[in-house]
Amino acid sequence: MHILVAEDEKDILNLITEQLRMEGYTIYQAFSGLEAWNLFQKETIDLALLDVMMPGMDGLTLLRKIRETSEIPVIFLTARGEEMDKVSGLSLGADDYMVKPFSLAELSARVAVQLRHLKKIKRPDVKEDIIICGELCLDRLHGTLHKRGKLIELNAKEYLLLTYMMENQEIILTKRQMYQAVWEEEYIYDDNTVMVHLSHIRNKIEDNAKEPQYMITFRGVGYKLTDPIKSEHYE
Template sequence: MKRILIIEDEKVIAELERDYLEAHGYKVDIAMDGDSGLRLAIRGEHDLIILDLMLPGMNGFDVCRQIREEHNTPILMVTAKKEDIDVIRGLGLGADDYITKPFKPGELVARVKAHLARYDRLVGTRKNKEEIRIHGLLIDYGARRVFVHEQEVILTAKEFDLLYFLALNPNRVFSKDQLFERVWGMDAMGDAQTVTVHIRKLREKIETDASKAQYIETIWGAGYRFRL
C-alpha cells in the first residue's frame, strides 16, 4: 500500500484530502506544521508528499528544500497563491508539481496517482540503460545518482528524470512543451516555465560554466538538446 504524507495546517482540508486518498487505497499521515512534517518526511517512509507552502513554524519552501537534501520522494506543492514567483521558487527548490487552492479532491487524487505511477515506472523499469557516461558525466539510473568528473551532484526527482530523458535521446531537439509532456505528463499542472526552471537548476549543478553549456544546449526558438 502506498503511503502519503500530507503537510497541511488547515485541519478540515487535511482531513478531506486524507479521506479521499484513503478511499482510493492509500495510507495517509498528516502533519499540521512544517517542523513535524519535515521530521516525518526525513524518515523516508512515504511514497509521495503533499506539501502546503503556508505553514506555521517552518514554511513549505524550507521544508521542501530540506527534504530534497535527503530524498527524491515526489512532492506535490499546494499553494493558495497564484503568483508565478511562488511557483518558480517551489519548483526550483525541488517540488515536482503544484496545485492551487481551491481544488477538487478528485483532481488531487488523480495527480497523486499520476505521479506515483510515473515515479514507479522511472525507478522500476529495467528496459532503460542502467548507466550513461558522456564527457565526464555519469548517470546511474539504478541508483538514481549523478556524478560529474567523479563528484556526486544531488538532483531532485524531476531534475534527474529530465536529465536522464535528455541523455537517453542525445542530439535530438525537444521543445519545452514536449519535455513537459514526456517528463511531467499531460495531467500535471504547469507549463513550459516549469521546464525552464528545471533546466536552469540542472545547468547550475552539472555544467562547469552554465553560460557555455557542455551538456544541455539551448536551440533558440526550438528547445533543448543534449550534446554528445
C-alpha cells in the same frame, strides 16, 4: 503507497486524507512543516503534499530539506496563486502545484500520475532477489517464501500471484490485473480462478485468515497486499 500530507488547515487536511484513503493510500498527517519533516525522517514516504504557508517551517524550506536526500514526488498546495510562488517551488524541485480551492478528484488524478512516474523509476529492469513485506520474505533466486523464518509452501501459480502482489504492495489490484499478469491471457469476467488462489494464499500467510493483516479485500474493487508493521502507524 505512503503519502505525507502537510497542511495547517485542519478541515482541508482531513478532506484530502479522506479522499486519498478512499483511493487505498496510507496517509501520514502533519499540521506543521516541522512535524512533516520529523515524519519524513521516520517513515518511508512515496509522495508528499505540502502546503506552502505553514507555521514553524514553510513548505519551501521543507522541500529544500527533502531534496537534500530524496527525489520523491512533491506537490505543493497553497491559497496563493502568485507566479513567484510557483517559480520558487518548481525551481526547488517540486513536481506539481495546485492552488486552493482545488478539486479533490483532480488532486487524486495528479497524485496517481506522479506515483506512476515514481514506479517507473523505482522498478528498473533488474529486479531485487529479495522482497520483504512485514514478516514475509520472498526469495526470487530460490523461489521460496518464509514467514518468521518458517518456509511456506506455495504451488507455482500461488508463488507467481504472491510475487506480483509483493512487487505492487500497498496498491489495490483488480482481479483482471492479477489474472493477466500471472496467467498471461485475457481475463474472463466473473472467473473465480484468482479468488480461489488468493484464498489459498491468505490461508497460508495470515495468522488468522478471517482477520487478515496482509491481504486486504476492497469489495467491488480488488485486493491489496499491505505491510501490517508499517500499518501500525496508519493515521
